[in-house]
Amino acid sequence: MRPTARFPEYFEVLAPQHIAEQAWDGEPETLVAGDFDTSGRWAVDNAPPAPFLDDRYSAGVLSDSATSTFVLATSPSDLPGENFAFEPDAKAVELFTPDANRPSMPADAIALYAPWHFYGEQWGIYVNERLLGGFAQALATVTDAPLWQVAPLAHHQVLEHEWVHFAFEIAGTELEDAIGASRYREYSWYAYGQPEPSLTLGPLEEVVASAAEVLFARHGRRGFKNLRPKGYTEAVGRLLDHCPPGYSEWRLMNTHPEEVLRHLVSRIAGRAMRTYRWGVATDDEKDQVPLHWVGDPAVAPFFGAQPKSAGPPTIPRFEKWLRRRAGAEIVEGEGDHRKARLPGAPHPVDYDTGAGFLLRPESKQFASVLALKNIVDLYQHVAEMKSPRATAAAE
Numbered sequence: 001m002r003p004t005a006r007f008p009e010y011f012e013v014l015a016p017q018h019i020a021e022q023a024w025d026g027e028p029e030t031l032v033a034g035d036f037d038t039s040g041r042w043a044v045d046n047a048p049p050a051p052f053l054d055d056r057y058s059a060g061v062l063s064d065s066a067t068s069t070f071v072l073a074t075s076p077s078d079l080p081g082e083n084f085a086f087e088p089d090a091k092a093v094e095l096f097t098p099d100a101n102r103p104s105m106p107a108d109a110i111a112l113y114a115p116w117h118f119y120g121e122q123w124g125i126y127v128n129e130r131l132l133g134g135f136a137q138a139l140a141t142v143t144d145a146p147l148w149q150v151a152p153l154a155h156h157q158v159l160e161h162e163w164v165h166f167a168f169e170i171a172g173t174e175l176e177d178a179i180g181a182s183r184y185r186e187y188s189w190y191a192y193g194q195p196e197p198s199l200t201l202g203p204l205e206e207v208v209a210s211a212a213e214v215l216f217a218r219h220g221r222r223g224f225k226n227l228r229p230k231g232y233t234e235a236v237g238r239l240l241d242h243c244p245p246g247y248s249e250w251r252l253m254n255t256h257p258e259e260v261l262r263h264l265v266s267r268i269a270g271r272a273m274r275t276y277r278w279g280v281a282t283d284d285e286k287d288q289v290p291l292h293w294v295g296d297p298a299v300a301p302f303f304g305a306q307p308k309s310a311g312p313p314t315i316p317r318f319e320k321w322l323r324r325r326a327g328a329e330i331v332e333g334e335g336d337h338r339k340a341r342l343p344g345a346p347h348p349v350d351y352d353t354g355a356g357f358l359l360r361p362e363s364k365q366f367a368s369v370l371a372l373k374n375i376v377d378l379y380q381h382v383a384e385m386k387s388p389r390a391t392a393a394a395e
């Protein structure tokens with residue numbers, strides 16, 4: 001048994017060079033960024049895709065809903081069960097229901113793994129309630145099982161997918177330690193989405209992540225084993241078959257696991273590797289990934305999630321709150337930056353929108369300017385859409 005790593009200290013100790021922005025020295029040998037064009041060919045462009053950073057998916061996950069941090073229920077007895085009223089969003093259900101005319105949306109359209117390399121302290125998995133509800137309903141329909149039974153399974157299944165992305169960030173960090181150079185960012189920007197024509201035209205990492213969903217369906221995890229309806233494994237495989245390339249090729253992990261992992265790790269390392277025992281995180285490590293719920297915290301228990309506290313808000317949510325509750329005027333700044341002019345404040349507060357969430361130093365600044373106790377207090381106000389002035393006046 002290997003010792004359990006402690007995150008995020010593990011990342012910080014192993015690859016300290018990435019705390020400071022380090023410039024990539026030298027061109028990666030295979031710089032192919034782009035997307036599939038309408039005829040299904042790979043088209044090179046200057047906007048590199050990355051799984052968890054892909055706007056087509058991440059914009060949907062990071063909606064303007066409230067964000068709270070949560071922990072997973074450990075036993076089905078913690079679940080509210082069949083008496084809980086939850087109505088899935090019909091449009092979201094459609095996205096995950098097989099349709100011959102378009103691919104279904106994959107797990108990454110429901111949840112986002114925000115890597116430590118890009119998101120710093122806001123790293124973790126973000127799960128969107130509305131999209132998860134749609135996916136759970138699609139799965140319930142295919143398995144002919146009640147939604148309350150499938151909902152916590154669907155959630156866990158999506159987390160299994162995202163935990164694979166986490167595991168490859170660990171692999172990337174270990175490779176950076178061995179090689180002594182930045183690799184994971186370069187991989188995410190340039191190499192993640194590049195096809196490996198001998199195996200798949202989709203991202204190799206998605207093959208592994210999608211296979212983990214099937215593995216979870218087959219074996220379950222912890223207390224949720226017995227919730228699995230008959231035909232669940234087949235249903236998961238069938239829904240994946242309708243997803244885009246990479247996701248739909250999960251079977252490669254049954255037929256060619258060594259090749260898939262070897263090619264994938266070679267990509268992260270930026271050189272040919274022969275090893276393939278990578279991309280696995282232990283249960284204890286998975287438990288350390290911060291989980292963020294994007295949506296109504298009251299609905300989270302239906303999906304086996306227990307809200308802990310309000311988390312850093314997404315930028316759309318925060319701006320909505322700033323305008324409506326703090327009376328702010330928002331103006332464009334340089335690049336990804338914007339400025340908030342707050343009533344009574346001598347200077348506008350500048351903040352970065354690039355990460356999709358309000359960053360920690362800026363959270364502190366807003367908390368201080370708005371006379372809130374601390375950043376947790378700020379997050380709580382945003383989560384509840386509560387006015388900061390009401391609090392200040394009451395005290």
Ligand SMILES: [Zn+2]
Nearest residue numbers: 051108206209
């Ligand atoms: Zn993925």
